[in-house]
Amino acid sequence: MNSNNLITNSYKNKPSSLGHSHIVPLDFTNMVTVPDSHEWVTESVPVIDLSDPNAKTLIGEACEKWGAFQVMNHGVSMELLNQAELEAFRFFSLPANQKLRVLRSPESIIGYGVPRISSYFPKLLWSENFTMMGSPIDHAAQLWPDQPHKQTTFCDVMEECQKEMKALTERVVELMLESLGLTMEDLKWHSRGQCLFTLNSYPMCPEPERAMGLCPHTDTSLLTVLYQSSCTGLQVFQDVIGWIPVPPIPGAIVINIGDLMHILSNGRFKNILHRAVVNKTRHRVSFAVIYGPPSDEMISPLTKFTNDEHPPLYRPVNWKDYIYSKALHGNKALLHLMN
Ligand SMILES: C=C1C[C@]23C[C@@]1(O)CC[C@H]2[C@@]12CCC[C@@](C)(C(=O)O1)[C@H]2[C@@H]3C(=O)O
Ligand SMILES: O=C(O)CCC(=O)C(=O)O
Ligand SMILES: [Fe+2]
Numbered sequence: 001m002n003s004n005n006l007i008t009n010s011y012k013n014k015p016s017s018l019g020h021s022h023i024v025p026l027d028f029t030n031m032v033t034v035p036d037s038h039e040w041v042t043e044s045v046p047v048i049d050l051s052d053p054n055a056k057t058l059i060g061e062a063c064e065k066w067g068a069f070q071v072m073n074h075g076v077s078m079e080l081l082n083q084a085e086l087e088a089f090r091f092f093s094l095p096a097n098q099k100l101r102v103l104r105s106p107e108s109i110i111g112y113g114v115p116r117i118s119s120y121f122p123k124l125l126w127s128e129n130f131t132m133m134g135s136p137i138d139h140a141a142q143l144w145p146d147q148p149h150k151q152t153t154f155c156d157v158m159e160e161c162q163k164e165m166k167a168l169t170e171r172v173v174e175l176m177l178e179s180l181g182l183t184m185e186d187l188k189w190h191s192r193g194q195c196l197f198t199l200n201s202y203p204m205c206p207e208p209e210r211a212m213g214l215c216p217h218t219d220t221s222l223l224t225v226l227y228q229s230s231c232t233g234l235q236v237f238q239d240v241i242g243w244i245p246v247p248p249i250p251g252a253i254v255i256n257i258g259d260l261m262h263i264l265s266n267g268r269f270k271n272i273l274h275r276a277v278v279n280k281t282r283h284r285v286s287f288a289v290i291y292g293p294p295s296d297e298m299i300s301p302l303t304k305f306t307n308d309e310h311p312p313l314y315r316p317v318n319w320k321d322y323i324y325s326k327a328l329h330g331n332k333a334l335l336h337l338m339n
Pocket of ligand 1: 109115116117129131198217219224323
């Protein structure tokens with residue numbers, strides 16, 4: 001037999017793109033640290049400095065590859081973020097009977113309760129949620145009826161933080177559109193965008209590996225802008241790799257693409273699947289602006305992203321109906337909208 005036909009010769013003349021072809025194994029005995037050459041660190045979502053002149057392009061790339069990124073130099077005051085975190089801890093540390101005064105009704109979005117997505121999973125979550133829209137004054141009055149000072153502080157901080165995070169959200173939406181050659185004018189409702197402000201609490205858990213803080217989901221929003229402070233827990237899902245932690249970076253804010261932005265971009269921007277895991281030693285709190293279009297505005301793939309070769313992937317839907325559909329179908333809601 002011609003020796004050239006043997007399988008053992010398969011690598012003959014193979015070009016070595018990384019120059020790794022003739023590496024001999026490390027002598028692993030007595031190694032006390034891992035040399036740089038052997039360090040495998042899983043890449044996580046990009047961190048983008050909004051003062052970088054290249055920020056727009058980096059955002060576009062991050063939206064297509066990941067559907068999530070962290071931003072620095074975002075213009076939201078650190079002092080305000082710290083105050084909001086403190087107020088969130090104060091709220092969640094209230095006795096259960098006091099928090100139950102502002103229990104969310106089954107029909108409503110706002111108020112205190114289990115995260116909405118709980119309803120479409122068989123097991124319960126190791127978390128609590130308090131969602132606001134605009135001023136939480138009515139809820140604050142129920143929470144602290146005899147302490148007007150506490151009501152004012154809570155409302156002032158929540159309203160101001162919501163305002164600054166909403167401004168950041170709109171700036172990021174603008175950069176996302178610009179990265180695709182569009183402007184805010186292409187969203188005819190752009191001055192009427194609305195947001196919810198939500199506080200998430202993940203108490204310490206005696207057996208974290210048996211529990212789940214927030215189960216895997218994509219957000220219904222256009223964009224969710226989240227502050228997770230210094231406690232790890234948020235993870236994003238990437239095909240092939242699996243769950244990847246989004247490490248807390250001091251001062252950074254996380255941006256997640258939601259289902260509606262995925263629809264607008266006709267699938268070009270990824271709606272990131274994410275979850276929050278819990279831990280044994282720290283009570284974790286996060287808060288987010290959930291940004292979307294006016295409730296009745298129909299959202300469909302922008303014409304810029306559709307043509308004969310790329311027909312619209314989804315039928316038009318408004319945010320209100322989509323939220324309802326998500327409550328019915330959970331993570332399959334988008335499939336129900338497919339053409
Ligand atoms: C508009 C909405 C988005 C949201 C579900 C909701 O109907 C109201 C609150 C939002 C929230 C906050 C906590 C996490 C989350 C997954 C949940 O269960 O309720 C989000 C939902 C979302 O982003 O889709
Ligand atoms: O707390 C987190 O890290 C995730 C929160 C989240 O996914 C959400 O509010 O939609
Ligand atoms: Fe989420």
